[in-house]
Amino acid sequence: MRVLILAALMLLGVTLVARADTAPSSEQLPPNVEALLSLLADPGVQKWLETHKAASATTPVPPITTQTSHLSHPLADYVRAVRGHIHGLARALTTLPDEFAAAWSILVADAEKVGLAGLVGLFGLFAAAAFGAERLYRRATSGFMTRVAQLDVATRRGQLMVLASRLGHDVGRVAVIAAAGIGVFVALHYWPEVIEKIVLACLLAFIIVLLARAVLRFLLSPPGKDANDLRIVPMDGESARFWTQRLGLVVIILAVSYATTLSLSLLGFSVEAREIVAYSLGLGLLSVGIDTVRRAPGPTIVDAAADGEVLVRAKTSVGLISAYFVLLWCLWAFGAVQLFWLAAIAIGLVWAIAIAERIVVHLLQQSASSGIGAATPSAGATLLSRGIRFILIISGLLLLAWAWNIDLVALSAADTPPVRVAHGIISAVIILLVADLVWRVLRTLIDNQIAKVRDTAVVQTEETQRRSRLNTLLPILRNFLWATLAIVAILMALSAMGVQIGPLIAGAGIAGVAIGFGAQTLVKDILSGVFFLLDDAFRVGEYIESGNYKGTVESFSLRSVKLRHSRGPIFTVPFGVLGAVQNMSRDWVIEKLSLTITYDSDLEKARKLIKKIGLELAEDPELKAITIEPLKMQGVEEFGEYGVKLRLKLKTKPGQQAAVRRRALVMIKAAFDESGICFASKAIQVSSAGGSQPDAGVNADAALHDAATPQKPVAA
Template sequence: MFSSPGFAQGPAPDPEQAEKIQRFLDLVDDPQVRSWLLSAKTTTDAAAPAAVANEPVSYAGFVTIFRARATRLLEGLRAFPSEAARAAAVLEGEVDASHSARPIFLVLAFVAAGLAAQWCFWWLSRGWRAWIASLRFLTVRDKLMAISARLLWGTCYVVAFALGSLGFFLAFDWLPLVREIVVGYLFAVVIFRLARVAFDFLLAPPGSGGFANAERFRVVPVSDQAATHWTKRLGYMVGWYAFGSVTVHLLATLGFADPPRQVAAYTLGIVLLFLGIEAVWNRPTVHLSSTQPGRFGWIGVRARNWFWTVYLVTLWLLWVAGAMKPFWIAVVAAALPGAIALVRASVDNLLQGGLADAEGQNRPGVISVMVERGVRAVLIVGAIVLLADVLDIELTGITAQDSAALRLMRGALSAGIILLAIDLVWNIVKVLIDRKLGETESAHEVGSERERRRARIRTLLPILKNVLMILFVAVAIMMALSSLGVEIAPLIAGAGVVGVAIGFGAQTVVKDIISGMFYLLDDAFRVGEYIQSGSYKGTVESFSLRSVKLRHHRGAIYIVPFSELGAVQNLSRDWVIEKLTVTVGFDTDVDKARKIIKKIGQELLVDPEFAAITIEPLKMQGIDSLGDSGLILRMKFTTVPGEQFMLKRRALMMINKAFHENGIKPAFPTVQVAGDRGTDVAAAAQQALAKHNEAIAAAAASG
């Protein structure tokens, strides 16, 4: 065949060499060996482009790489029919040699066997399903146990299918090629079934798993229509992805070269792309009101559908072009925020164990915050690890190398971890403070020790919350800067110098803050108490670091800096003694008046309206002084702060009525008019005196 003398005159191979050559040819004809040789060749051929792709290239270099990839795909498209015919011949020979049914019929037969095993489990577990359906969600623990029991049942349901299909198939001996094909597609079916169980667990569409009230077990809070839509679509997409992965793997087993396999993979990817676009356009939309437009309510539904369509098409094009780094960056950029939002909503839906605030909304609990923030940290760290692997960044090697870029990257990672940890601690502290404040929303008995403790807690905790927030923010910034390689010691020293300068320039503000600290340490006043200081008086509504907000009883509000308060008169502590006087005539029987007033005090003491606020009953102290027109009787009672006015009005009304019934008349001023003007002047004086007495009587009757 060749004209080389060496080969023309060479000796003929001996029988031993001929046997070795024949064994080599038989080994090359083996489909698995041929597949391995082709994959090794593909890996070798792809090593150089991959090495070039990992280096920064110019626009011209990118165009060259793209043209080479397009050329390979066109070659694969032209070679696909011949590769398919050759693979079909290999598979036909394998089936004829094993005298077994075709793999497609075996897959269908063992899928049917799996469905039969699944039906048997369904029938045997009817009691289990009835018990799960009868569970009541009285507490968070009950809800978690019921959802876990339902997940366990769904997992066992799929395990029964896997044992009936895969397990039953593997119990027999098959040729390697047939075994790999059937096992691969049965495994894809099992993956599809597991995906349906997972989405049934998360979304729980109505009637899923044979449960009539399946929506009670829903983890992700969505509507019934959305749950049904996404459970079906996501299950189909996962199933198709599993089918495509198995198919591409089996093409390599059947001896397909890399370009034809890539053509098949991208063609199967088009179906996955269409499934995603169809799911986006046909998804149930939530019609929001104009007052609650939602997070992206200003963007129309159609515009959002087009945006996601362009996004999915862009992902497919990046995958086809082999630009895997931009592909994974785009996937993480869209998936990470969505995953974090779904985790937050799911945790809030599962762990609704917090206290309800004044607006009826549930506050998250400590466990809810820990789980939500912990899962969020895991998602962020996982995204970082994935991107590091895609971008060929060795996270373990960052610490062993020393360059400006690596130091910055190492510092950024450390700063991110610090911020996540401080964010977790701060949210736990905030939840604890909010829960404690929520427990103090309901008032207790006026003047009781529990009520005083409640007022003090509602006074101090908001200030503590603000101080801790500032402290956490400062610590987080300092630690993050330190991890980035910034020397924080000069910053702290500079901050001290700036603080001193600000202190000299803003002495009033510093004085307000320090004065407020001493007022709080002295427990001078609390939220809800009525205080008076100079010309300022009112009910304490809230605090800031430098001022107190007072609400006047007529509605006006004062914002008073702490340094301007001075001496504070607290009118809402412990008890109040209210004193009042009544003027009666000089001829009044004082002992009789004392008995009447004492009786009125006892009646008020047993009155349900005033018994809770009365500390000491009304009693007369005696004659306070001799007035110009009568005797001035002095009385007093002790009551809860803030309630003395209501009791005083009732007491005066009862005293006036009792005095009138017992003939005790109020004192009237006597006016004597002397002169020579006659009876007209005297009549005018008597008329003026009568009007004055009527005014006094009307004032006493009105309280």
């Protein structure tokens, strides 16, 4: 019954005003049309028209006065067109009752061809065929939908299969209703001509509403308990329900507007009268849009009370969007159709691109558990996102050309200066869009590769060293690719627009030579950086020393390197002033220690204790992975003034020697104390002045011993 109710409401809405004041007439033509025809057939009227036409042809056109000469012709023409449009609408308001009466007469006359019973029977057959076919379709596909409901939605593949199946089922339902409805019109030849066209328009509007509902269910609010997992556009259930209802209402208003204006045209309404009805429906659409913006769920509205700044932003955003909607309606109502389409397509394109990117990120973004450490978009997701953006922009331009009545085929065949300029601008836009697509894909590939090697493991292996080198070179490669693509894209766009790029390239070469002479230091820094990178002198994350500068390499630019000191300061050092670089983070590090023990200590026992401690450190779970050669005593370094100086060494991974050294010193101190081996220290003996034995000996143990004096590590 929905199609029948919709058609009946459409017909009643068109004729309510006429039935309030005018009784139906059985005449085929309205009275005012018959009066006009009779006047035109009168010989006296025809003679007067011919005389008036001849007189107007001989009357000279008055020149343009100086009062309006300051206005440009396009602006003056537009102002006159808007004024005439408004006057036409005002005149049409006075004739609306007569036009409704005439439309009612046409409907009554058309319905009398089959009679009331025949008309009711036709509507009954139409409704029975449409909804009967829908019921059969539901029964036939019930088993399929049961199997779809049992699919596993834990994976993205299963979710897409369920969504595609439900969308196909809904589209098939609409197709069955449309086929059944159209089949009634093809099979039955008893429809009155005007009513048949009106019902077909209503059927088309109803099909559009059903298709929009299927698409909205697919994108925003799929049915079932797994609605949140199956939603294409990422949002919560309340927001999805809100936007499904509001967007569905917008589609219904647009469909009803289309069916209404087409029906009024079939019923003989004038253009101005149809425009008045369309503008009235547009006001309803405008009110729905403003109310939707005001009530739209989101953090900027819900959390506005907790943050005054957010409240200001929310109110400003709602006000601006509402004003934009009002501007669209005013442009449409005042006849500025070209500006209306430009503004409407612009805001629609922005929203479509934003929604498409959210959908792509939601569906194809890599998860944080993929091993990268953070969610990063894949190259496929970037390619799809930018490809959709490219398609949407081209579609928007084609739609704008259609709205402005621009014949692109004829325009491309013409060879006039404006056509060449337009062709160059379109080609330049396409070139820039393709360049943006290529850059986004390349940047995503490089960023993903950098993310894989950003958290390099502590244990240095050949694979981690290779990744570290990539982490050093890839940012520079990314900057180089961006500069190259930007220059090539700009030059190609200028060439497409008809600009001769040969002189530009020659001028750039001359300017480059002049800049090279004036910026020798900059050139030296850049070239030095290139050779440092080619020699693989250092990488990001390595500790280097060069002259007065030392620290961990954090990042590069074209002319300098940033070094982070161990105390926190960061140095930005040009490559040209680095000079010889000492890399402390390559391959391995040898740490050398010195111990001074007393002369009466057992050297062999000390050697065995140190060797034992070295083996224990090498087997320690925390230090085993970073120890290359265990701690051992190399021998006696020298006989000092207070004791015997021993030399020790150990070999570790770069940057890890301090941890092993600290643990070794603690263990050596404990082992020597337990074994009776004493560290040497200064002792001062004081005697009396008379040469007698001292009353007491004072030991000034100043703790200035060389028990554990580490030396500077030796790096490869």
